[in-house]
Amino acid sequence: xxxxxxxxxxxxxxxxxxxxxxxxxxxxxxxxxxxxxxxxxxxxxxxxxxxxxxxxxxxxxxxxxxxxxxxxxxxxxxxxxxxxxxxxxxxxxxxxxxxxxxxxxxxxxxxxxxxxxxxxxxxxxxxxxxxxxxxxxxxxxxxxxxxxxxxxxxxxxxxxxxxxxxxxxxxxxxxxxxxxxxxxxxxxxxxxxxxxxxxxxxxxxxxxxxxxxxxxxxxxxxxxxxxxxxxxxxxxxxxxxxxxxxxxxxxxxxxxxxxxxxxxxxxxxxxxxxxxxxxxxxxxxxxxxxxxxxxxxxxxxxxx
Amino acid sequence: xxxxxxxxxxxxxxxxxxxxxxxxxxxxxxxxxxxxxxxxxxxxxxxxxxxxxxxxxxxxxxxxxxxxxxxxxxxxxxxxxxxxxxxxxxxxxxxxxxxxxxxxxxxxxxxxxxxxxxxxxxxxxxxxxxxxxxxxxxxxxxxxxxxxxxxxxxxxxxxxxxxxxxxxxxxxxxxxxxxxxxxxxxxxxxxxxxxxxxxxxxxxxxxxxxxxxxxxxxxxxxxxxxxxxxxxxxxxxxxxxxxxxxxxxxxxxxxxxxxxxxxxxxxxxx
Ligand SMILES: Cc1cc2nc3c(=O)[nH]c(=O)nc-3n(C[C@H](O)[C@H](O)[C@H](O)COP(=O)(O)OP(=O)(O)OC[C@H]3O[C@@H](n4cnc5c(N)ncnc54)[C@H](O)[C@@H]3O)c2cc1C
Ligand SMILES: Cc1cc2nc3c(=O)[nH]c(=O)nc-3n(C[C@H](O)[C@H](O)[C@H](O)COP(=O)(O)O)c2cc1C
Ligand code: FES
Numbered sequence: 001x002x003x004x005x006x007x008x009x010x011x012x013x014x015x016x017x018x019x020x021x022x023x024x025x026x027x028x029x030x031x032x033x034x035x036x037x038x039x040x041x042x043x044x045x046x047x048x049x050x051x052x053x054x055x056x057x058x059x060x061x062x063x064x065x066x067x068x069x070x071x072x073x074x075x076x077x078x079x080x081x082x083x084x085x086x087x088x089x090x091x092x093x094x095x096x097x098x099x100x101x102x103x104x105x106x107x108x109x110x111x112x113x114x115x116x117x118x119x120x121x122x123x124x125x126x127x128x129x130x131x132x133x134x135x136x137x138x139x140x141x142x143x144x145x146x147x148x149x150x151x152x153x154x155x156x157x158x159x160x161x162x163x164x165x166x167x168x169x170x171x172x173x174x175x176x177x178x179x180x181x182x183x184x185x186x187x188x189x190x191x192x193x194x195x196x197x198x199x200x201x202x203x204x205x206x207x208x209x210x211x212x213x214x215x216x217x218x219x220x221x222x223x224x225x226x227x228x229x230x231x232x233x234x235x236x237x238x239x240x241x242x243x244x245x246x247x248x249x250x251x252x253x254x255x256x257x258x259x260x261x262x263x264x265x266x267x268x269x270x271x272x273x274x275x276x277x278x279x280x281x282x283x284x285x286x287x288x289x290x291x292x293x294x295x296x297x298x299x300x301x302x303x304x
Numbered sequence: 305x306x307x308x309x310x311x312x313x314x315x316x317x318x319x320x321x322x323x324x325x326x327x328x329x330x331x332x333x334x335x336x337x338x339x340x341x342x343x344x345x346x347x348x349x350x351x352x353x354x355x356x357x358x359x360x361x362x363x364x365x366x367x368x369x370x371x372x373x374x375x376x377x378x379x380x381x382x383x384x385x386x387x388x389x390x391x392x393x394x395x396x397x398x399x400x401x402x403x404x405x406x407x408x409x410x411x412x413x414x415x416x417x418x419x420x421x422x423x424x425x426x427x428x429x430x431x432x433x434x435x436x437x438x439x440x441x442x443x444x445x446x447x448x449x450x451x452x453x454x455x456x457x458x459x460x461x462x463x464x465x466x467x468x469x470x471x472x473x474x475x476x477x478x479x480x481x482x483x484x485x486x487x488x489x490x491x492x493x494x495x496x497x498x499x500x501x502x503x504x505x506x507x508x509x510x511x512x513x514x515x516x517x518x519x520x521x522x523x524x525x526x527x528x529x530x531x532x533x534x535x536x537x538x539x540x541x542x543x544x545x546x547x548x549x550x551x552x553x554x555x556x557x558x559x560x561x562x563x564x565x566x567x568x569x570x571x572x573x574x
């Protein structure tokens with residue numbers, strides 16, 4: 001048996017297969033299909049201090065092998081999250097990670113400060129890469145200096161593991177990766193969705209209510225693999241790779257590029273047991289290859 | 305009763321074209337799953353084991369027939385209207401093929417079997433209302449009458465007329481071109497039946513449901529409406545399928561597809 005555990009700061013994930021923020025709700029929505037305790041971690045839906053309505057519909061558009069979304073971080077806000085959503089997490093025996101969003105640095109810091117008090121939340125993922133909100137979101141993640149500044153500010157108030165989620169909508173992702181590391185991040189999530197658009201030729205209007213959206217799914221996989229590869233060369237902290245992972249072969253590709261853990265996003269919609277299928281396929285492959293520890297293959301494609 | 309959502313591989317038992325663009329698919333299904341299906345619920349179909357089309361397609365349950373004697377001999381019907389690649393791929397499957405589905409999903413109709421019912425269907429919206437009519441006790445023969453108003457563009461577009469006739473006390477048709485039944489819209493033939501004490505169920509294209517809303521409001525009536533929208537997860541996790549409602553966004557996949565007309569200002573269409 002391969003040792004599947006992954007360390008992120010002081011947190012140990014039991015295996016590298018996690019589910020991506022915004023695609024797995026508040027952790028319980030897929031419980032009819034399998035026990036979420038089998039996952040390495042659950043990244044919860046993007047959370048802000050105040051409840052948010054999100055963007056007007058239409059919020060989803062299917063594209064070739066991809067999905068454009070403009071949800072706009074609709075969420076229940078911190079107070080209702082604690083009162084209504086965290087109790088159900090008690091039944092899930094794996095790491096649960098909050099996805100932290102805000103309009104200002106102060107919002108991020110305040111939310112992180114409050115989350116630090118919530119026992120059931122094991123870590124925070126700083127979402128400075130959401131393309132679907134007008135204020136905050138991707139604005140912080142597009143430049144290295146603001147990435148470092150916001151990471152450092154949150155780091156000061158948040159003692160648990162801190163993961164920074166990078167946007168691919170930058171010229172060179174290595175710059176923001178280094179900035180997040182310098183600011184004190186324990187890990188990086190690479191990557192969030194690619195800014196995109198689809199236009200209805202009959203109405204001559206953008207299909208999404210928000211006009212633009214974030215592209216995810218198999219369509220972005222080669223782009224995401226390249227970004228994981230680049231980040232692996234630029235930083236020492238572990239990388240949670242994501243972007244179009246649908247089956248175990250895709251997961252192996254991300255590990256070889258340099259990811260230590262993986263997130264399954266859009267594939268949950270296509271195949272509700274995708275994370276478990278990936279986990280089981282990965283376990284078989286690692287055993288067949290005689291790999292004793294996951295770290296042996298992380299970034300192995302970069303050797304020589 | 306099982307209320308679990310499942311991922312299933314269903315074997316297609318029969319595929320029957322009903323007109324140029326619509327076909328009736330019958331799958332084998334375990335009887336206990338068939339018995340757990342409620343009218344208004346849907347299954348999410350994966351058209352192809354591939355990435356294009358990527359997402360599942362929601363299709364309403366048109367009928368579910370558990371077999372009391374045989375646990376594996378239940379049947380479930382779906383009515384598929386071809387509007388694009390996903391529905392085309394479903395319609396061309398040959399009997400014997402297995403299709404990957406997730407369900408049953410969504411919030412069903414909640415009928416009161418003791419009250420008279422008015423069912424108002426437009427286009428492929430006939431599917432869930434057919435199942436509803438079939439599941440009401442007495443199949444129209446009892447004390448509580450079932451009136452079924454059904455509208456289409458033209459005569460050829462009507463499907464399942466004989467089945468609906470058997471399941472209801474009264475079937476009234478409307479076509480936009482006057483080729484069968486009343487010439488005009490289904491809302492016009494439904495209007496005289498809008499009465500206190502009658503429970504009303506509506507499923508059809510959004511312009512039709514939007515035309516129903518003021519008719520209901522003028523009379524102080526409410527109806528149960530079945531909504532449609534593009535779906536992501538289908539299980540309430542992504543907030544992708546929302547439509548505007550009076551109390552905020554409504555997730556079609558799990559707050560719906562069946563909602564009360566009171567919860568809507570208007571029916572969303574993209
Ligand atoms: C809860 C629910 C229940 C449904 N039940 C049924 C059912 O029982 N039978 C059935 O045939 N369909 C049903 N639908 C609609 C069905 O899901 C869509 O028609 C299907 O997803 C379209 O996929 P496609 O790949 O064929 O077309 P796409 O390529 O996705 O779309 C092709 C074209 O059709 C248009 N289109 C998309 N959705 C619809 C729609 N709902 N009606 C008309 N045009 C549309 C698109 O705007 C586009 O122009 C249901 C939808 C929902 C949400
Ligand atoms: C519908 C939807 C909602 C999302 N919501 C969030 C979110 O709230 N916070 C976040 O950091 N990422 C969000 N994402 C991005 C995913 O977490 C993931 O990084 C991205 O989709 C790439 O992975 P995938 O191709 O496997 O989906 C969302 C993605 C989708 C498709
Ligand atoms: S489709 Fe995801 S919440 Fe409805």
